[in-house]
Amino acid sequence: MYTYNDFDEAFVRSRVAQFRAQVERRIDGSLTEDEFKPLRLMNGLYLQLHAYMLRVAVPYGTLNPSQMRQLADIADRWDKGYGHFTTRQNIQYNWPKLQDVPDTLEALADVGMHAIQTSGNTIRNVTADHFAGAAADEIEDPRPVAELLRQWSTDHPEFQFLPRKFKIAVSGAEHDRAVTKAHDIGLRMVRNAAGEPGFEVIVGGGLGRTPMVGKVLRDFLPKADLLPYVEAIVSVYNLLGRRDNKYKARIKITVHENGLEKIQELVEERFAAIRGEFTGFDQDLLTEIEAAFAPPAFVTKSTDGYEAARLANPAFRSWTDTNLADHKADGYAIVSISIKKHGQTPGDATSDQMRVMADLAERYSHGELRISHEQNVILPHVHQSDLPAVYAALREADLATANIGLVSDIIACPGMDYCALATARSIPIAQEIATRFDDLKIEHEIGALKIKISGCINACGHHHVGHIGILGLDRAGVENYQITLGGDGTETTTIGERAGPGFSADEIMPAIERLVKGYLDLRTDETETFLQTYRRLGLAPFKEILYPSEEKANAA
Structure with missing residues (x-):
C-alpha cells in the first residue's frame, strides 16, 4: 500500500490547520454560512437535513487496519458509533458537530487520510476495482495509476473550479467492477496486439438526471502517456464545459453537444501541446508508487481443512458459495464481507464491526481491506485454510450474511433520512425488500440480481445500472417510486429502461416481489440470470x- 511521504504529511496538516481557523471564524460569527460554505465543501463537509455530514476519502477503496481502526474511533468519539460506506468508496459520518470537525481531520491525518476534494467542482476521489491486486482476471493492479492520478489531481491549481464535479474510475481487469463507463473518465486496462498493457479511455459517462454511457475516446493509450492525456481531457472540458446551467455542466453534456469527433480533435491537440512538459517525472513517480503496491508474500499451505469445513457446515458452505471470488494466487480467495444483513441499512458499519474487520485484515489478509462501490468491505488476500476462522469471527460480529450479488445485496443512497437533496426514502425500501425475500427463502433460487435504489434524480444509488433500478421521487408531496429494468454496470454497461408509471411506498415492495417471482417463471432454467432473461425477452x-x-388483478 502507498504510505504518505513528507510532502503528503505536510500538505494535509496545513489544510487541517487552515480549516481549523476557518471553523473558528464561522463559530465566532466572522464568517457567514454563505462565506463558509465553499470552504467547508473543499474539506468534504456538507450540511444535510439534520446535521453536518463529513465525507472522508478512501482513495481507490484501499485501507490498512490502522486506518480502519481510526475510522472506528472517530465514529465513537465524534459521531454516533457508526459510519456509512458509499458508492464512491468513501465513508461518511452523518452526525459530526462543527467544532469537532478539525479534530476529526487531525485524527485522519494521523493515519494518512483526509477529506480533501470529496466535494466541490473538482476531481473527486479516484475509484478503482475493489478486487484490484487480487483478481484472477486482472491484467495489472490499477491502484498505482489511481494513486498517480490522486497525487496529480489533489489541489491541482487549474482544476479546483471546474464547470462541475469530475469523477475518474480505473479498472485493470477483463471484467469491469469499477463501473468505468458511468464516469466522466473511465480507464480500462487492455492489451494491444503486441501484448503490452495500456488503457482504453472512456469519456462522458454519468448517471443523474441525464444518464449516459461513456464513449471510447482512445482504443489504446500507452501507460506512459496516461497522465498528460488525462490532463488534456480535463483541460478541454474546463474550457469547453458549460457554466451557465449546472444541469448541463458535466462532461457527458459537453461530449453530447459537441460530438465525440470534436472532443477527440481538441484533446489530441492539447495532448500534443503538453506531452513534452511531462519529461518522464510522472513515470519515475509511477515506478516509486508501483513499488509500494508490490504483491504480498503469499504462502503455500494445505487447503484440506477448508474443504472439510465446507462439507461439515452448510452455513459456511453457503457463505463460501456467495461471498468468495477467485484469487490470482493458488490457495487464496477474495472475501467480500456483506454489511447488508437483512433489514439493516445498506453500507452502515458499527465501530465494533470496523474493528473486527481491521483485526481480520491484520491477521488473515496481509494487512489490506478494500471498500467496494457496492457498499461492502473486502478482505482481498485470505488463504483458504484461514476461511473457517474468518467466517467464525464474522459470524460473531454479525457480518457473515451470505448474500453477495443476491437480491438483498442492495445498493442504496441515504435518501430522505439524511440527504438534503433527496425527494424520497431509500433505506426503508431497501430494508423491506431484503427482509421480504429473506422471509420467502428464495434468494439463492433467484441467483444473481442487482437492485439499486436512489432517493432522487442525482442517482447516488446507481439505479440506472441496476438489473432492477428504483428511483424515489416526490409526486405532489407523496413518495413515488419508478422502476427501471435491464441496467448493467459492467463492461457491457446499459442504462435501464423505465418500466412505466411509478408506485407508492406501499406498492413498491409488492411490485418488486411480483417482478422477481415472474422472472422465475420466465427464465429458461435456473442458470439464466435476471439480466439474461431480460435481454432475451425485452x-x-x-x-x-x-x-x-x-381483470387479472381482480381475479387475483
Missing part, C-alpha cells in the same frame, strides 16, 4: 407482470 413480459390488466 421489456414487454416484465411490464405485464408489473402492471397486470384490471
Whole structure:
C-alpha cells in the first residue's frame, strides 16, 4: 500500500490547520454560512437535513487496519458509533458537530487520510476495482495509476473550479467492477496486439438526471502517456464545459453537444501541446508508487481443512458459495464481507464491526481491506485454510450474511433520512425488500440480481445500472417510486429502461416481489440470470407482470 511521504504529511496538516481557523471564524460569527460554505465543501463537509455530514476519502477503496481502526474511533468519539460506506468508496459520518470537525481531520491525518476534494467542482476521489491486486482476471493492479492520478489531481491549481464535479474510475481487469463507463473518465486496462498493457479511455459517462454511457475516446493509450492525456481531457472540458446551467455542466453534456469527433480533435491537440512538459517525472513517480503496491508474500499451505469445513457446515458452505471470488494466487480467495444483513441499512458499519474487520485484515489478509462501490468491505488476500476462522469471527460480529450479488445485496443512497437533496426514502425500501425475500427463502433460487435504489434524480444509488433500478421521487408531496429494468454496470454497461408509471411506498415492495417471482417463471432454467432473461425477452413480459390488466388483478 502507498504510505504518505513528507510532502503528503505536510500538505494535509496545513489544510487541517487552515480549516481549523476557518471553523473558528464561522463559530465566532466572522464568517457567514454563505462565506463558509465553499470552504467547508473543499474539506468534504456538507450540511444535510439534520446535521453536518463529513465525507472522508478512501482513495481507490484501499485501507490498512490502522486506518480502519481510526475510522472506528472517530465514529465513537465524534459521531454516533457508526459510519456509512458509499458508492464512491468513501465513508461518511452523518452526525459530526462543527467544532469537532478539525479534530476529526487531525485524527485522519494521523493515519494518512483526509477529506480533501470529496466535494466541490473538482476531481473527486479516484475509484478503482475493489478486487484490484487480487483478481484472477486482472491484467495489472490499477491502484498505482489511481494513486498517480490522486497525487496529480489533489489541489491541482487549474482544476479546483471546474464547470462541475469530475469523477475518474480505473479498472485493470477483463471484467469491469469499477463501473468505468458511468464516469466522466473511465480507464480500462487492455492489451494491444503486441501484448503490452495500456488503457482504453472512456469519456462522458454519468448517471443523474441525464444518464449516459461513456464513449471510447482512445482504443489504446500507452501507460506512459496516461497522465498528460488525462490532463488534456480535463483541460478541454474546463474550457469547453458549460457554466451557465449546472444541469448541463458535466462532461457527458459537453461530449453530447459537441460530438465525440470534436472532443477527440481538441484533446489530441492539447495532448500534443503538453506531452513534452511531462519529461518522464510522472513515470519515475509511477515506478516509486508501483513499488509500494508490490504483491504480498503469499504462502503455500494445505487447503484440506477448508474443504472439510465446507462439507461439515452448510452455513459456511453457503457463505463460501456467495461471498468468495477467485484469487490470482493458488490457495487464496477474495472475501467480500456483506454489511447488508437483512433489514439493516445498506453500507452502515458499527465501530465494533470496523474493528473486527481491521483485526481480520491484520491477521488473515496481509494487512489490506478494500471498500467496494457496492457498499461492502473486502478482505482481498485470505488463504483458504484461514476461511473457517474468518467466517467464525464474522459470524460473531454479525457480518457473515451470505448474500453477495443476491437480491438483498442492495445498493442504496441515504435518501430522505439524511440527504438534503433527496425527494424520497431509500433505506426503508431497501430494508423491506431484503427482509421480504429473506422471509420467502428464495434468494439463492433467484441467483444473481442487482437492485439499486436512489432517493432522487442525482442517482447516488446507481439505479440506472441496476438489473432492477428504483428511483424515489416526490409526486405532489407523496413518495413515488419508478422502476427501471435491464441496467448493467459492467463492461457491457446499459442504462435501464423505465418500466412505466411509478408506485407508492406501499406498492413498491409488492411490485418488486411480483417482478422477481415472474422472472422465475420466465427464465429458461435456473442458470439464466435476471439480466439474461431480460435481454432475451425485452421489456414487454416484465411490464405485464408489473402492471397486470384490471381483470387479472381482480381475479387475483
